[in-house]
Amino acid sequence: MQLKLIRVCLATLLLPLAVQAEAPKRAKSLDQVSALIQNKGGSEQYAEQMNGTPKPDGFGTTLPSGFSAKDIAGLLAPREKASLATLIGVKAWPHRANTYIALACFAQTQKEYDSDKRYEKGPSCTKYYNPAPGNSRVYIDKPVYLGVLEYKPGDPKPILIASYGKPLDVKTSWKESQLVGPQGKFDTPGSDESDLMPEEYLKFDFAPYKITEGETAFGLRVGWNDSYAGGGGFFEALSLFKIEGSKLVNVLSEPIYFYQNIAGDWNKDGTRNHDLEEGQNVLSVLPGKSQGYFDLQMRTLKSKWKKVFKWDASKSRYIAVPAKPKTMSAGRS
DSSP states (O other), X not given: OOOEEEBTTOOEEEOTTSOOSSOOEEESSGGGSGGGOOSHHHHHHHHHHHHOOOOOOSSOOSOOTTOOHHHHXXXXXXXXXXXXXXXXXXXXXXXXXXXXXXXXXXXXXXXXXXXXXXXXXXXXXXXXXXXXXXXXXXXXXXXXXXXXEEOOTTXXXXXXXXXXXSSOOOOBOOTTOOSOXXXXXXXXXXXXXXXXXXXXXXXXXXXXXXXXXTEEEEEEEEEEEEEETTEEEEEEEEEEEEEETTEEEEEEEEEEEEEEEEXXXXXXXXXXXXXXXXXXXXXXXXEEEETTEEEEEEEETTSSOEEEEEEETTTTEEEEOOOOOOOOOOOOO
């Protein structure tokens, strides 16, 4: 099914490859849209965008006892100015005792920091917004640092046991996914040009992503937002990381969820119809293994689409298994 999107620029895009897990849901006015969103994260994102409702603290910015923002900034990003941190968060990792996952985001200048505080209502890990007229770079990536800390009761301070080692540069591709993605930023779902840096970092994901018999990966949820004429969209991805010695290695980054709120015809009472499209993937660990690692499967809810990812030791990450070509029976002459 083709999906017709009307963007702010009034361009029309057709997306023949996008998954249509179910028919779009119709709201007769904008204030009815929120009730149609079934995904909890999508509802929280929509409420924040439309009503300014703060989302739950996905990174633990209210720090646990024994942790300080200054110490965490020094461990994760010793070259950054701790005073320019726009978000520092820590949460206990339930799959390893006395272990915590930490994330820190920084502005690069005092001007960027002040702008962030002006446009954001709380700790933020979104791109820096520069509204200066004629500015060619309206949105600029912030340095974002990710690490694993150990802290035992009685220890004077936490210690760093693994880190990504540099600002996160993990991109998400829609090449292997059939979920709708952010428009205007790449050609179509399945395009080789669909790799994107996150616009915002959303929360940790500590579901039990057991990738080997003795190893569990942890997740980081990231997102993008689109604006349409009378509507908007939100797109989310899941990035998985494993501990490899003192390093954090990104092993998977795939689209996981989206919603699009598309404005339609005006009603006689002055309200406007809105069509809501929503799609969600679920990542599961399969019993089969490849090179010692459990295979992973991404599937779309309310759809027959699914994709298997297998471990590739040469790349130290999961790679999508190519779809088997369809065979055609020979026709009669």
